[in-house]
Amino acid sequence: MAAFRYEDALTPTPPPGFLEARNRRQKARAAGLHPDYWYPVxxxxxxxxxxxxxxxxxxxxxxxxxxxxxxxxxxxxxxxxxxxxxxxxxxxxxxxxxxxxxxxxxxxxxxxxxxxxxxxxxxxxxxxxxxxxxxxxxxxxxxxxxxxxxxxRPLPEIPELEGKNRWGIILLDGVWKAHHTMLMENICDFTHGYLHRDYRPFWDPKLTKYETVGDKVYVSYDTKVGAGKIFRRFVDDRKVNANHMDLCFDYPFQWSNTDNKIKSYCFLLPQDEQTTHGFFIFYFQSLKLPFLPMTMPPWLLDRVLKIAKRLFVQPVIDQDGWAVELEQEGYNRFSDLPVAEFSPVVSMFQQLTIRKWEEYLATRNVVPQPTLGASA
Ligand code: FES
Ligand SMILES: [Fe+2]
Missing domain, CATH: 2.102.10.10 (Rieske [2Fe-2S] iron-sulphur domain)
Known part of the structure; x- marks a missing residue:
């Protein structure tokens, strides 16, 4: 492991490009997303x-x-x-x-x-x-x-977002100065619950499943979904099992599902190596009236979700955006230092991203160097 050298601090070595990268993390952080998919703009x-x-x-x-x-x-x-x-x-x-x-x-x-x-x-x-x-x-x-x-390559079918029985929706987007893998890892790896300790969109997560099948990485958690002081009053425990969440890095996008009642999609537009436009769709079959055993009527659901977006969802996404931009800054300065990574899902996301990018490069007759060992 390279020791920090004060003489290099003002001119750090820039992170390697994909063809020069020699370990998994460096490759993932330099990989693009395959262009043969639909991307929101x-x-x-x-x-x-x-x-x-x-x-x-x-x-x-x-x-x-x-x-x-x-x-x-x-x-x-x-x-x-x-x-x-x-x-x-x-x-x-x-x-x-x-x-x-x-x-x-x-x-x-x-x-x-x-x-x-x-x-x-x-x-x-x-x-x-x-x-x-x-x-x-x-x-x-x-x-x-x-x-x-x-x-x-059709878009995913999301019937809950269309037609007269469409669910309540929160749409949200933002541009962050961070590589797209940092955003993808952030939204699928729940070890960062600490960052959201005030809002608790998920709480006390236990990873129960992780598996790569083709171009998808499935991840499941037992966790308290929407465990924040305010939001939990709107979740109807009698109808929704909010103690579990399934997620998937369904290349190149991500979805989540809580008991088929609360769902989300996240689509990432990689503008360049360090700029990503993220688009989030959160959708809810129903919420309940706080302190009452009654389901919210649809007209009220949309209004409540507008307020929830401002008071709860946007601040949580802002916290994530703040963190991934700092992660990018850290990576730019210390890309050759090892990372003490505990979550097994991170390496699975990185492997899938690298494989798909190599698949794209192969169509252009570009052959990158082999990856050396595990991520450093
Ligand atoms: S018309 Fe576009 S640059 Fe001249
Ligand atoms: Fe987060």
Whole structure:
């Protein structure tokens, strides 16, 4: 183990990239997420007709815009002329116009109009790549990988979020300066209950199961779900067994399930190696009226969940965000030091992330170095 060297403190060695990484943790912290899946980029209501926005998938810039008819499109966020961000452009009908010289793009990314003189040259056949897009569950989803695979990789079916019997929902998102594996480990590894000791979204967890099956890691805990002073008054103990939770890293996203009555999904958009946009969906079949043996009517459920989001859920997620950003800072400075990791699920998440990233690299004929031993 390398000893701390004061002379290196001001210029720490940056963490290795995926191809140079020699142990599991370093590989996991440098791995991307496989692009051949759907990733959320924004809540639907954040993008109004006639507006454009920019995001990134693993460093690749993506412009997303909603045309005047309400349909959402996505293309690489760079003008084919001088690479300005198209997301800074203007929506014109169904097209996107670059702000600088006014080149106009159809929704398939093709340049279809140039408003200035061409000096006798023919109209250029230029385009930028476009991406499959869909809207569902209140989110805009983009498929950043091979477009031919978009239809073969459907979104998870979540019937509780649709139709007239839809459950009460809390939607929440945030951008954190941390690698996506740090977020995934945070939401599945409950050893960090201490961080949430004031809110107790889970309490006194005992890991009862952990198993990798294909591209999924299943984890179960016996734990008190929603054990905080206020929230537990809303959970109906007669109808919900809130002493157990199943979770799954269902690559590339995560879900949780408490007795088929309280569920969640978390989708991660890896913008780059140290920036992750997390999207959370928490949904509840019902809650009860505090101190009364009565189920809340649906109209009240939505209102109560709005308050719960502000008073309980958002603060808990903020605590997690604070912790993972500090973890990233620590990793940036001490990436070659060993970590005393006790939870067996962490290494399973890392193994799955690495395997899927190697699977992607293999399609690009990139062969990384073998991993040496266990995580250091
Ligand atoms: S840079 Fe976009 S039109 Fe010139
Ligand atoms: Fe947490």
């Amino acid at each position: 924004a809540h639907s209501n954040k993008l109004k007709p006639g507006k454009a926005m920019g995001t990134r998938f693993w460093g690749r810039p993506i412009a997303v815009y909603r045309d005047q008819k309400g349909i959402v499109h996505a293309m690489e966020d760079r003008c084919a002329h001088r690479q300005l961000k198209l997301s800074q452009g203007e929506v014109k009908g169904c097209n996107l116009v670059c702000q600088y010289h006014g080149w106009e793009y159809g929704c398939d990314g093709k340049v279809i109009a140039i408003p200035h003189e061409l000096f006798g040259k023919p109209f250029p056949k230029l385009s930028v790549p476009s991406f499959p897009v869909q809207e569902r569950y209140g989110h805009i989803w983009v498929f950043p990988g091979d477009p031919a695979l978009a239809k073969k």
